[in-house]
Amino acid sequence: NENATIGEKVDYEIIGIDPGAGLMKATSQAISDYELSDWKLVEGSSAAMTAALKKAYNKEEPIIVTGWTPHWMFAAYDLKYLEDPKGSFGEDENIHSIARNGLKEDMPEAYKVLDNFHWTTEDMGVVMMDIYDGESPEKAAESWVKENADKVSEWTEGVDSVDGDKIKIGYVAWDSEIASTNVIGKVLTDLGYDVTLSQVEAGPMWTGVADGSLDAHIAGWLPITHEDYASKFEGKFEDLGPNLEGTKLGLVVPSYMDIDSIEDLKE
Ligand code: PBE
Incomplete structure (x- = not known):
């Protein structure tokens, strides 16, 4: 009508x-x-x-x-x-990388990568479009890492390799975070980590980093979107700052x- x-x-x-x-x-x-x-x-x-x-x-x-x-x-x-x-x-706000307390001491190499991790909406867009076009998230991340070796080397500069240390990264099945988390997963895997990407809901993602059952997530939309989660767990996580600006x-x-x-x- x-x-x-x-x-x-x-x-x-x-x-x-x-x-x-x-x-x-x-x-x-x-x-x-x-x-x-x-x-x-x-x-x-x-x-x-x-x-x-x-x-x-x-x-x-x-x-x-x-x-x-x-x-x-x-x-x-x-x-x-x-x-x-x-x-x-x-x-507009930024996407932050969020580590559990103690990660810096326990896994200094991974901590450094997460702290250095920074890319643009265009970078993320490339990975997202590949996935949209039917590529698996793992493959799409792998291609991006391969084609952007210079960017990746800025995140891993001076970081030593490890020998199969286990690390667990949480994420929610939001298209943007599927892309970013798979890229970080690939970079940490290449450094020698035994990486688990754990797909959860938003509440459990923040809770998991606060209680240490997750080592990190790179999906903290701050200061507004995840304000409730960030204030609920204040002091129980470490904010490593923005990994992407302009959301x-x-x-x-x-x-x-x-x-x-x-x-x-x-x-
Ligand atoms: N999002 C994507 C999330 C953060 C990442 C905008 C759907 C949210 O609303 O919490």
């Missing part, structure tokens, strides 16, 4: 991701800030969200998803962020949709 409101067209649904994601909390905040009480945020996963987006996009149907940058979706589809005049989604969160729609702002959802 041509005269239907945006809400009617999409059943007042915003397609979300995993409930532990900071993006879900920000979206709930937006629903309250913009007084969108008729709307519901659908919980799921990153994979379910991108599958729903793909399905709608291919039929040129309306859809509203929770999205973030860096993400391959902006390269694969013609999309736009809805403007957020009330600032519910906060400002963004928000509500994302295909460019063919005739709305520009979250405020347009109120009609």
Whole structure:
């Protein structure tokens, strides 16, 4: 129906991701800030969200998803962020590397690599696109490491090899973190570590580093998105600083949709 409101067209649904994601909390905040009480945020996963987006996009149907940058979706589809005049989604922030307390003493080599690790949204984009194109995360990481030996050597400069020491890195199955964590996993493997990449939910990822059952994660979106987790475990982890700058969160729609702002959802 041509005269239907945006809400009617999409059943007042915003397609979300995993409930532990900071993006879900920000979206709930937006629903309250913009007084969108008729709307519901659908919980799921990153994979379910991108599958729903793909399905709608291919039929040129309306859809509203929770999205973030860096993400391959902006390269694969013609999309736009809805403007957020009330600032519910906060400002741009950075992705931080987070180590368990004591990692520096126990595994100085891995600690140094994690501390040195730094790349750009373009770098991450290359790995993400490879995975999107059907490559396995391991293979995509392997190719990137091979093709970016100079960058990798900056992270590993002066770092000694080890002999099969076990290290456990946590991550959530967010497309951006699947890419970054597999790259770090490959770099640590090449240094001689016996690496386990442990896929968990966001809460357990932060809890695991705080209680020492995980050695590190490189998926700390700070200072806003993971603020709750970081303050809950304050003092129980070491923040190694940003590994990537310039992220963004928000509500994302295909460019063919005739709305520009979250405020347009109120009609
Ligand atoms: N994300 C991707 C995560 C952090 C990484 C934006 C979906 C979140 O919302 O917590």
